[in-house]
Amino acid sequence: MKYTSLIFMGVLLFTSVSYAEDIATPTKPREEFRNLRAGEKQLLDATKVEFKKNIEQQRAEVKNLVADKRAELKKELDLKKAEATDIIKAKRDEFRKELDLKKEAAKTKITQARETLKKDILKIKDEKKKETVLRISKNIEELNTKAISNLTEQTTRIEGSSLKIETRANEASAKGIDVTAVRTLIAKAKTAIAEAKAAIVIQSTKIYITNITTEAALPGTMKTIKESLNTDIKALREKVKAAHTATKEAAVALYQTPRINEIAIPADSTIKVEGSTTTSN
Secondary structure (H helix, E strand, O other), X not given: XXXXXXXXXXXXXXXXXXXXXXXXXXXXXXXXXXXXXXXXHHHHHHHHHHHHHHHHHHHHHHHHHHHXXXXXXHHHHHHHHHHHHHHHHHHHHHHHHHHHHXXXXXXXXXXXXXXXXXXHHHHOOOHHHHHHHHHHHHHHHHHXXXXXXXXXXXXXXXXXXXXXXXXXXXXXXXXXXXXXXXXHHHHHHHHHHHHHHHHHHHHHOOOOOOOOOOOOOHHHHHHHHHHHHHHHHHHHHHHHHHHHHHHHHHHHHHHOOOOHHHOOOOOOOOOOOXXXXXXXX
């Protein structure tokens, strides 16, 4: 019995020690787990820093690339703008040269008409009527010159706008944008502009001085001359207006073209066609 008790006590003591060891052992894996988590956190933090650094570097590269592209595009647009300006200037100079040549050729006829008027005016006995005839003749000549000058300037601006529209249409076409409808309207505008310019040249050669037959017929003669000028200037203004309308239609079609926002297009200036010319006594 004594030996049995000793054996029982020994087993109980061994079990208690083993249980105590089992309780103490888990502390080591927990520390290892905490160390593992700390290592993972450090790795994650390092990865985040590296990722952020790469993102910032990529952003900087993209920003530089965009800046370079913008600079390249601006340079290209400035070059095309300069080319368009040169073309507009050449067109304007060519038209003015043609106009000056026609005016020079008409000078002989104008001089002859003035000499004829000086002789015809001797048929008028009333000095006040003579003064009226000379004043009206001079007024008509000045109005014609002024109208031609104004409409020439307007037509030049219209043609400049048309050339700018055509330049931008070409840029759009080069980027694969369909501008077929715009090209059709540009061609229509060019035709209208050419007709307006031809009409201006013809108007610059016209002479509004007529032969005076009798003093009694004088009022009717002068009235006919004034009406003739007004009719001609009105017809000329309609030609310029048609050129303006055609150019405006081409501009509107360009702005309404799909994907056209890919091309930098500044607002096009419109050209006002002023009211009709009138003469006074």
